[in-house]
Amino acid sequence: MHKVSLLLIAITAAFYLSFGYDLERYDLIKLIGLYSAVFYLSWNIYKIEKRNFWFLAGVALLMRLIFFGAIPNLSQDFYRFIWDGRMILEGWNPYLHLPENLIKEGTVTVAQASKLYEGMGELSGSNYTNYPPLNQFIFALAGLFAGKSILGSIVVMRVVIIAADFGVLYFGKKLLENLNLPVNRIFWYILNPFIIIELTGNLHFEGVMLFFLIWSLYLLHKKKWILSAIVFAASVSLKLVPLLFLPLLLRYFTAENSQNKLNFWKLCLYYLIVVVLVIFSFLPFLSSAFISNFSASIGLWFQKFEFNASIYYLIRWVGFQVKGYNIIETAGKVLPVIVILILAGLAIFRKNNSPQRLITTMLLGVSIYFFLSTTVHPWYIATPLLLSVFTRYRFAVIWSFVVIFSYAAYSDVVFRENLWLVALEYIVVIGMFIYQILNENRKKTDLFL
Structure with a gap:
C-alpha cells in the first residue's frame, strides 16, 4: 500500500460523496466533471495497487458504501421497483395492472402510491412492468424488510446489488485463475466508477444478473453443466439478455477439439433445464393477460x-x-x-x-x-x-x-x-x-x- 494511494482514495471518496448526495441529473458539466475525475483517479489507484488484490477489493467496497444512504439521482426506475414490490406484497400481480389506471381509479392499496407514481414518471406509469420474476422477488424483499420506507427499500436493494458485485469478484477471480489470466483484471469491472455509480448508486440489477451469469460460466468451465444451467436460468429470470447467449453454446458443447467437450444431447438438456426453470419462475404470475402485457412491454x-x-x-x-x-x-x-x-x-x-x-x-x-x-x-x-x-x-x-x-x-x-x-x-x-x-x-x- 502506497501513501499516494491513500491520498487518491480520499480524493476519490470525496468526489463520490458529491456525486451521490450533491448532484442533479440536469447538471451535465458537473456530472461529466465528477465522472471523469473518479474514472481517472480509480484508474491510477488500480495501476498503483494492482498487485494488492484484497486492498483493491476493500477500496471497491468503501466506494460502494459511500452511496449507502443516497437516493439515486441519475434514474427514477427505483420508484417502479418499489411499486412492483409493494404490489406483490399486497397480493396484486404487477404484470396485470398499469400504475396509471390504478391511480386514476383510486383502487391501489400500495403505500405512498401517489409519491411512487409521481417519482417513476408518466412513461413508466403508463406501461406494464417488464422486470422478470427473480427481479420482482428482490423488489418484494425490499418491501418486506423496509415496510413503508422508500429509503429503506433503496438500502435493501442496494445491499443485494453490492453482495452480487462481490459475488462477481469471487467467481470472476476464480474463472480468471482457471483461465491463467491475471486476476487483477476483475477490477476493470469491480473498481470501475461506471459500475459503482450505475449499479450501487442508481440501483440497476444488471450486476445481479451478471453474478449468476459469471457463476454459470465458471460452473460450465468446471464441467458442472447441470448446475450451470440452473444458475443460468436464474440469470435469465433477472434479465432476459442472457437468452442471447444460449445459441452460442452449440460449438462449446459439440466441437471435436473442444477443451471442455460434452455432447449434443447434454446441450439439449442444458437448454431444457434453462427453459423449464425460467417458465417455472413465471408460473406465479402466469395468465393470458400476463403473456399479452409482458410481450407488449418487451x-x-x-x-x-x-x-x-x-x-x-x-x-x-x-x-x-x-x-x-x-x-x-x-x-x-x-x-x-x-x-x-x-x-x-x-x-x-x-x-x-x-x-x-x-x-x-x-x-x-x-x-x-x-x-x-x-x-x-x-x-x-x-x-x-x-x-x-x-x-x-x-x-x-x-x-x-x-x-x-x-x-x-x-x-x-x-x-x-x-x-x-x-x-x-x-x-x-x-x-x-x-x-x-x-x-x-x-x-x-x-x-x-
Whole structure:
C-alpha cells in the first residue's frame, strides 16, 4: 500500500460523496466533471495497487458504501421497483395492472402510491412492468424488510446489488485463475466508477444478473453443466439478455477439439433445464393477460423507445430522407431478425471450443446486439464490460467511460438527446471495436495489464 494511494482514495471518496448526495441529473458539466475525475483517479489507484488484490477489493467496497444512504439521482426506475414490490406484497400481480389506471381509479392499496407514481414518471406509469420474476422477488424483499420506507427499500436493494458485485469478484477471480489470466483484471469491472455509480448508486440489477451469469460460466468451465444451467436460468429470470447467449453454446458443447467437450444431447438438456426453470419462475404470475402485457412491454423496447442508439439512428435518418417519417416500427421488427442471424452465424461458424473463445463470442454478440438496438441505457454496458475482462478486447472499458455523454439528454427541461455527443460516443466505441477486431490475430502488448 502506497501513501499516494491513500491520498487518491480520499480524493476519490470525496468526489463520490458529491456525486451521490450533491448532484442533479440536469447538471451535465458537473456530472461529466465528477465522472471523469473518479474514472481517472480509480484508474491510477488500480495501476498503483494492482498487485494488492484484497486492498483493491476493500477500496471497491468503501466506494460502494459511500452511496449507502443516497437516493439515486441519475434514474427514477427505483420508484417502479418499489411499486412492483409493494404490489406483490399486497397480493396484486404487477404484470396485470398499469400504475396509471390504478391511480386514476383510486383502487391501489400500495403505500405512498401517489409519491411512487409521481417519482417513476408518466412513461413508466403508463406501461406494464417488464422486470422478470427473480427481479420482482428482490423488489418484494425490499418491501418486506423496509415496510413503508422508500429509503429503506433503496438500502435493501442496494445491499443485494453490492453482495452480487462481490459475488462477481469471487467467481470472476476464480474463472480468471482457471483461465491463467491475471486476476487483477476483475477490477476493470469491480473498481470501475461506471459500475459503482450505475449499479450501487442508481440501483440497476444488471450486476445481479451478471453474478449468476459469471457463476454459470465458471460452473460450465468446471464441467458442472447441470448446475450451470440452473444458475443460468436464474440469470435469465433477472434479465432476459442472457437468452442471447444460449445459441452460442452449440460449438462449446459439440466441437471435436473442444477443451471442455460434452455432447449434443447434454446441450439439449442444458437448454431444457434453462427453459423449464425460467417458465417455472413465471408460473406465479402466469395468465393470458400476463403473456399479452409482458410481450407488449418487451416490444416497446424495439418499436417505440429510442435512446442512445447508434446504427439505428443512421437507419432512422435514412428513413426520414426516403419516407419522410420515423420508421422505428419497421426497423424495430427487422433489426432483431438481423441480430438473430448474426448470433446464429457466430454460433455455427465461430469455433467456441474453449471458455475464452466462448466468452469472446458472447462479448461480440451482445455488443452487436446493442449496436443494433433502438434503446441503449448506460447500465446495459455492464454486460460487455464484464465479459471483456476475460478477453483481449478493451473497447467496453472505453465504452463505460464515454457512455456518460448519453445523460446530456436530461440537461434540458425537455428531454432531448444531443446527437453530436451520441455520435462522439459511438465513433469512439465502434471505431475501437473495429480496430480490435481487425487486429485480433496480431500479437499486441496489453496496455491494461
